Amino acid sequence: MAEETSLEDFLDAGDESEDEEESGASAGDDTTEPESEASGSEASTDAVDPAVTTYxxxxxxxxxxxxxxxxxxxxxxxxxxxxxxxxxx
Ligand SMILES: [Zn+2]
Incomplete structure (x- = not known):
C-alpha cells in the first residue's frame, strides 16, 4: 500500500476558510472594534458557504x-x- 492519505489531509486543512479575515471592512460607527466574541463559538458554520461543496x-x-x-x-x-x-x- 503505497497510497497515502495526504489528499484527504490536504482537503481538511484547506477547508479552513479565511473569510473571517474581513475585519472592520464595513464599520458604520466608530465604536469599539468587535472582539472575537462576535463570531460566537462555532465560527465554521458561518464561514462556510452552503453553496460550496468540498470535493x-x-x-x-x-x-x-x-x-x-x-x-x-x-x-x-x-x-x-x-x-x-x-x-x-
Ligand atoms: Zn457511490
Missing amino acids: AWSPDGAACAECGEVVERRWTQDGHLVCGACKSW
Whole structure:
C-alpha cells in the first residue's frame, strides 16, 4: 500500500476558510472594534458557504465510500468521500 492519505489531509486543512479575515471592512460607527466574541463559538458554520461543496478530484479514480464505484470526482458527505450518485444534494 503505497497510497497515502495526504489528499484527504490536504482537503481538511484547506477547508479552513479565511473569510473571517474581513475585519472592520464595513464599520458604520466608530465604536469599539468587535472582539472575537462576535463570531460566537462555532465560527465554521458561518464561514462556510452552503453553496460550496468540498470535493476530491482523483485523476486515476477512487472508490466511493458508499457504493464502491470508482469515480474521478467524489464529494465529502458525513466525513466520507462518495460519488455523485450517492451524494445527497
Ligand atoms: Zn457511490
